[in-house]
Amino acid sequence: MKQVVQNYKSGELALLDVPAPECKPGGVLVRSDYSLISTGTELMKVSEAGMSMLGKARSRPDQVAKVLQSVASNGVPATYRKVMGKLDSYTPLGYSLSGVVERVGAGIDDVAVGDVVACAGNEHALHAELNWVPKNLCTRVPDGLAPRHAAFGTVGSIALQGVRRGESQLGDVALVIGLGLIGQLVVQLLAASGVSVVGVDPDPVRCELAERLGAAACGDPESAAVESCVAELTGGHGVDQVYLAAGGGSNQPVELAARLSRDRGRVVDIGKCRLDLPWNAYYGKELDVRFSRSYGPGRYDPEYELEGRDYPIGYVRWTERRNLACFLDLVARGRVDVEPLVSHVADFDDAVETYRSLKDGDLKAVAVLFRYAAPAGETAGAAAPAVAVPPVRRGGAASVPARPGTGRSAAAPVRLAFVGAGNYATSMLLPHLARREGVELSTVVTTTALSAVNAKRKFGFAEATTDLDAVLGDPSVDAVFVVTRHSSHAELTRRALLAGKTVFVEKPLALTEDELAGVVSAVEESGNDRLQVGFNRRFAPLLREARKRFGVRTGPASLRYLVNAGRLEHGSWYLRQDTEGSRFAGEGGHFIDTASWLLGADPVSVYAVAASGDEGGGDLQIVLRYPGGSTATLSYVTNGSPAFPKETLDLIADGKVLRLDDFVRASVHGRRRWSSPRLSRVRDKGQRAQLDAFLRAVRTGGPMPVPLESLVATTAATLAVRTGLAGGAPVTLERTR
Structure with a gap:
């Protein structure tokens, strides 16, 4: 061996x-x-x-x-x-x-x-x-x-034994010095015990991670923000426990522990750091210094x-x-x-x-x-089997504008260009943008001259052309909409990002792992991360209201999503799997994004089974696993009754159930029951609200509506369905660094 x-x-x-x-x-x-x-x-x-x-x-x-x-x-x-x-x-x-x-x-x-x-x-x-x-x-x-x-398990036991030695109680405030592996686990264990945690580490990435995992606040040991946070949380008395999870030869951790501890507080040494205790400080507060011996009683016996x-x-x-x-x-x-x-x-x-x-x-x-x-x-x-989730690195070439939208006047209209003017663009996007105050439809680009002219006439574009390079090179265009067939999305998005444009691309972002990596590489090369994918369901007003009524989730959740997709008409270009990808690859990102938004995380693995063995035409059962033990089961079926609603969703957690019935009605069952009135008009699946958020980001230069990391993770999870069907096993979504 x-x-x-x-x-x-x-x-x-x-x-x-x-x-x-x-x-x-x-x-x-x-x-x-x-x-x-x-x-x-x-x-x-x-x-x-x-x-x-x-x-x-x-x-x-x-x-x-x-x-x-x-x-x-x-x-x-x-x-x-x-x-x-x-x-x-x-x-x-x-x-x-x-x-x-x-x-x-x-x-x-x-x-x-x-x-x-x-x-x-x-x-x-x-x-x-x-x-x-x-x-x-x-x-x-x-x-x-x-x-x-x-x-x-072992490192978790080390962290757990350290927390036990601190004898924390519900409502305590603790300071964790050192946010490496042990420190991150200590933060989570304390937070799970009802303790407010402040973390200290010179690495801002580790501080950010600890805050995502439950810390109230984190910062550099030299930062005044840490001391002010401790003062605010403790009323100026100091923390109840300090957990030393740092290494190295500096005596700063034990000095900081004394300064931020309350009178008769406890200092627990979990790591191996220098312990030259400042006698006056520790004696003056009568601090209780304890050691945590590895995994717990029995160690070294x-x-x-x-x-x-x-x-x-x-x-x-x-x-x-x-x-x-x-x-x-x-x-x-x-x-x-x-x-x-x-x-x-x-x-x-x-x-x-x-x-x-x-x-x-x-x-x-x-x-x-x-x-x-x-x-x-x-x-x-x-x-x-695994599918890579490429890391988003924001580099930047000096020749490309650092952040589209930051230099524009807030009073100037947002100038938009459309690449593609097919059925979806003309029915679901352009009606919300045409003749809208503060928006100017600058140019429409299509592969055929007549379709460009039709879009110009119907929606009021200033120009119609077949020359994409002219649009990408036009400095007056603030944002580019990519609304073409699936096979061209990734390349057009990549070119627009490299040209320094803010980009709205309809799903899917990419059809292969290489295409996805190419888009992410364009972000790194250009420094331009201003990208939105048309995942509109998370913006649907009815679903957002239901999520608000459901409240904050504390435990793992089970989510069930039934998509009664129905059969495609003969000759639909969605069936051209060799060039346009499968039907699920084209629209599955909608449902994965909705599940991830409701669960507040990105999936870590995907397991897919096709009833017919054919991803393109058969029914699919997909299980997504999320951090924290949550799961989402997505049933994508094509042979159901057209009289049945297309999308029904149930979210179950913490003794509560959220139900969505095809964006017509929603309800929450728990300690208090809430039910929306039945919508009598056309279903609102969030297209307008999504465009509002996108235009606001373009106009102000503020954050994009959905983090780029989430867009990449959802696309990778969608691609993992095909990988899973081919291999017959769960697919890990590997996040590289």
């Missing part, structure tokens, strides 16, 4: 072929699915291995003391040989993983062969294809929890860890193993979300290069996972 090792003397990292471990009594043999790189603990070890001998000595004064004691007892030559022998050996890396039990040792009766388990321990849960793990260092993974999320002797629950409520099981349960129930922490997933064969990229700073990450050959639930010997 293969295992990641390091030579502490030379710093060499290697992926070695080593003998597989035996299955001994008192434990289980586990084949790894995913293992987690601790970007704090493990990278510190990797960095230390690359130091000079003097540097190693300075970083580990405890080991130096042992060496000096050995010199006194055994002499210099013997001690030298002993130390060099130990340094010049391969040592393992890793301590947190998930996998499948292959064999069960004697004395094990609560785990069976085939069970998915989470494992802990820096001698047992290693970055290796096979590990023997003692009973008290592994636990079964709850049903439905993804193996990649279960791999966080060989009778517990190796011999399997549990502590009675009446005396020790939370042991290592019980902490591990508790954290997995929190993730499975959506109380803790680890998916946003996954910065990168690497194949195990690329382990050495991944460590080097992390050490050199080429890979910026909170958490990195190694993916082994065949994770649970996936076909052995086959790579798990």
Whole structure:
């Protein structure tokens, strides 16, 4: 089998072929699915291995003391040989993983062969294809929890034990210093416990992530905003607990902890940071300094860890193993979300290069996972299907305007150009724009002269042309609408972005992963991220009112969306799959975007089944999985009755149900019931409200109505349906960095 090792003397990292471990009594043999790189603990070890001998000595004064004691007892030559022998050996890396039990040792009766388990321990849960793990260092993974999320079990237990040591209570205010992997988990655990959390980290990206995951506010340790936020939340008294989750040699964390703690507050050290306590500050407030020892009671006790002797629950409520099981349960129930922490997933064969990229700073990450050959639930010997969600980077060339719309006069009319003037443009968009105050229809571009003339006459365009380059080069045009056939959307959008235009493109944004990557590359190249895709349903007034009546969601949700699409007429260009993509590829983004908007997140995986095996003409059943345990089931059917409503939707969470009946009626059932009056006029699916929001963004230069990252994620999820149908397995949406 293969295992990641390091030579502490030379710093060499290697992926070695080593003998597989035996299955001994008192434990289980586990084949790894995913293992987690601790970007704090493990990278510190990797960095230390690359130091000079003097540097190693300075970083580990405890080991130096042992060496000096050995010199006194055994002499210099013997001690030298002993130390060099130990340094010049391969040592393992890793301590947190998930996998499948292959064999069960004697004395094990609560785990069976085939069970998915989470494992802990820096001698047992290693970055290796096979590990023997003692009973008290592994636990079964709850049903439905993804193996990649279960791999966080050990680091989650570390964070959980730290929170337990702080003895937080409902309504407390806590400060978390250091928003790396452990800090992010501490933030979520505290927030789930009803504690208001303020985070501190010099990295603004990590601060933003912590705020998304539940922190009330985050900032740089030097920022006055952190102190003012603490003062506001605590009435000037200071925080109840401080959790030190930072590393490094600076004494700033413990000094900041003293300054922002209340009288007799608690300071809990979870990480490995410098602890030169300023005596006057800590004495003056009589601060309670506590240490959190790794995963919990049982750690470093060989009778517990190796011999399997549990502590009675009446005396020790939370042991290592019980902490591990508790954290997995929190993730499975959506109380803790680890998916946003996954910065990168690497194949195990690329382990050495991944460590080097992390050490050199080429890979910026909170958490990195190694993916082994065949994770649970996936076909052995086959790579798990995945669709890339390309990262949105906003670079920018100096020759392209930095932000379309920022230099225009607020009083000037918004000048629009249309590329395409087909049925949808002339029936659903242009009627809302023609002769509208503050809007000027500048130019319409079509491939045939007559259609351009018809659009000009009917809607009042100033010009009609077949020359797209002339429109893209016209500095007076504020925004370009791309309303052509599907196959041209991505390329036209890319060209308009590179020309510095704000762009409204009808769905779909792209028909292939390469096309999607090309659009995102145009954003990076030009610095122009002013893009909107015609996902109008999230703007529908009836649905927005129902969402408002439903209220804030706290737990995981189940969403059911039935689309009674009906059959297409013979000869419809929607059936030209070879050039225009499938029917679902063309309009499926509408429904995925609506689900994502209602659930407040982007999907992380897609599973699709076609009743007829034909994505283009058959009925589709699609399951979307979201962070936090929420799911959306989309039934896209073509053989239903035309008398039945086209779209019906149910959102179920927190003891409440939201129902939408084809944009005609909506209701919310919960503690209070609300039902809208039945609309007697034409269904409003949000086109006008979407155009209002788009024009407002163009006119003011403000944010676009939908974040670009969400548009990209929805498009990738739509493309994943085709990938899933071809592979017959769930498709992971991989967010690269």
